[in-house]
Amino acid sequence: MQLTVPLEIEIREEAKRLFANMRHLDYSMSECMLFAPITLKINRLKKQKNAVILAHNYQRPEILFGVADFTGDSFGLSVEAKRTNADLILFCGVVFMAETAKILNPSKKVLISSLEAGCSLSESITAADVRKLKALHPNVPVVTYVNTSAEVKAESDVCCTSANALKVIEAMPGNEVIFLPDIFMAQNLRKQTNKQIHSWNGKCIVHEIFTKEQIMSYKKQYPDMKVLAHLECRPEVIEVSDLAGGTSDMYNFIKKSTAKRFMLVTECGMSDLLRARFPEKQFINPCAVCPYMKKINLENILGSLEKEKFEISVPEPIREKAQSALDKMIAIGK
Ligand code: 13P
Ligand code: SF4
Numbered sequence: 001m002q003l004t005v006p007l008e009i010e011i012r013e014e015a016k017r018l019f020a021n022m023r024h025l026d027y028s029m030s031e032c033m034l035f036a037p038i039t040l041k042i043n044r045l046k047k048q049k050n051a052v053i054l055a056h057n058y059q060r061p062e063i064l065f066g067v068a069d070f071t072g073d074s075f076g077l078s079v080e081a082k083r084t085n086a087d088l089i090l091f092c093g094v095v096f097m098a099e100t101a102k103i104l105n106p107s108k109k110v111l112i113s114s115l116e117a118g119c120s121l122s123e124s125i126t127a128a129d130v131r132k133l134k135a136l137h138p139n140v141p142v143v144t145y146v147n148t149s150a151e152v153k154a155e156s157d158v159c160c161t162s163a164n165a166l167k168v169i170e171a172m173p174g175n176e177v178i179f180l181p182d183i184f185m186a187q188n189l190r191k192q193t194n195k196q197i198h199s200w201n202g203k204c205i206v207h208e209i210f211t212k213e214q215i216m217s218y219k220k221q222y223p224d225m226k227v228l229a230h231l232e233c234r235p236e237v238i239e240v241s242d243l244a245g246g247t248s249d250m251y252n253f254i255k256k257s258t259a260k261r262f263m264l265v266t267e268c269g270m271s272d273l274l275r276a277r278f279p280e281k282q283f284i285n286p287c288a289v290c291p292y293m294k295k296i297n298l299e300n301i302l303g304s305l306e307k308e309k310f311e312i313s314v315p316e317p318i319r320e321k322a323q324s325a326l327d328k329m330i331a332i333g334k
Contacts (some may be wrong), residue, residue, distance in 0.1 A: 002135065011036045012084050017307075021065040024156055024276045039066035048092065052086035053301075056093035057247040058269035058293040063092050069302060072227035073248040073334060075161040081105050083089065086200045089306060092296050095312075099150050103322045104311045104330075107209045110312040113304035114295040119147050121232075125181040126203030127151035133178050137198055141172040144180045144325065147204075148312045151181070153322035159329040162231040162246030167191050171332050184208070187235045188244060206290045210265050215240050222261055225284055228253055229265035237265060248334070254278055260327045269293065 015037040019029050039062065040279035046053060046067070054077045055068035063242035064071050070080045074097060081089055081101035088109045091098035096119055098112040131151055134142060141252055144156035145165070153159055160168035166189055167176050179186045181202030190197050207230050215227055217239060228250045236243045243253050247270050252261055254274060260283045264271045264303070275283050304310065 011038060018062065018066055019274045022061055026277045027061070027143070035062045035066055035298065037142045038302055041186075042067045042298065042302050042305060045302070046090075048118050049088050049305065051088035051090055051305065052080075052084050052085050053090045053092060054080055055232065056097060056269075056293065057251075057273050058267040058290055058296075059092050059296060060269065061272045062297065063301065064269075064273055064300055066298065068092065071160065071273070073163055073246050075163045075246070075329075076248060077101070078146070078161075079104045079106060079330060081108075081110075082330065084108070084294060090301065091312075092301065094119045094292050096147055097316040099314060100113070100146055100153075100326060102314050103150060103153070104326055106307070106314075106323075110310065111304050111308060112296075112310055112312060113300035115310050117292045117295040118123055119292055120150075120205040121145065121182055125152055125200055126154050130155035130209070132178065133180070133198065135201070137178055139174075140176045140178050140198065140311050141174065142178045142180065143168055143172060144174065145182055146326075148181060149323045151187065153325050155317045155321075155326045156180070157328070158314065160331070160332075161327045161329070163248050163334045164329070164332060165189055165231065167334070168329060168332050169193055169195055169197070171213065182232055184234050185231050186230055189236050191235070191269070194254055197227050204230075204232040206267050206288045207265075208234065209288055209292070210234065210286065212236040214264065215263070218263055218284055218286065222263070222284060224259070225261035225263050226253070226257060226259045226302055227263045227265060230267075231305075233265055241265065250274070254281060298321050305311050 006148050015032040018032040032230040052069045056072045082104040091113045094117040102110040142156040146159050178198045181200040183201045186197050186199030228243040263284040267290045271285045
């Protein structure tokens, strides 16, 4: 005879599981007790529906440690979305990431729990803008950052993420590329390649706020720290940083480094994740919150799984072209 575990015991066990990681972020056991009933429900529903939850590194700690099956950067999550055997993918990130999952694995049902989870870079450019740029620079390959809509990807030769932008640019034929849509990333990449880069004027509203002065004042206070900046930051910020890259580059840098103190010049979720993964290291956080990433929460994740909303769809002709650009990105690798 199988005995059922009383709900209070299950909730306490779940809270203990959350607390094991979240205590490093100063969450108390009683706070974890508040998250536990809902993470339990989500994890049960996930099993019932054969669903997988993919969560970007910038998501809230209770999502990363409570319900995510995979956490990672845009590149890693794309690969995971492409190879999953689950019937349903619930994407905890922003809409362009969920769209990317659908493009790469069209037979799966892909959900996002808030359609308000946009991205300032993605909203900065349309497919018509790309067509105009291509007319201005005929036969020049178009390298598009994944932080774009499916329609923009469909107009591109290849996609890239912050983890492989330089590698993708270098893999293109000829001496020129059109790189879209992040102007700061284009400026940062110009310093690393001999190719001529034609850019667009998109910006990430989170990373554009960091300044060189801010970094320098922290450096004075903590001269031994390593500064890890996202490639979406301004060039003057990158100049005073020890690493310029994506969120997975930051993780790998810290894993290999013997340094004790790091400053992360990126979204706050990343420092939460790294503080939990590397409790022995010290993190200095001038972090900024991405209002789009934070549209996702446990309550709307539960609602999304229960009602199977909001479903992502991409018209087939656009999806096919966008898939070709994304598949090339994955083949080039990190
Ligand atoms: P990563 O690909 O480095 O995780 O970054 C995604 C993003 O949206 C950065 O703002
Ligand atoms: Fe877009 Fe910037 Fe938010 Fe990343 S952090 S999702 S680039 S707005």
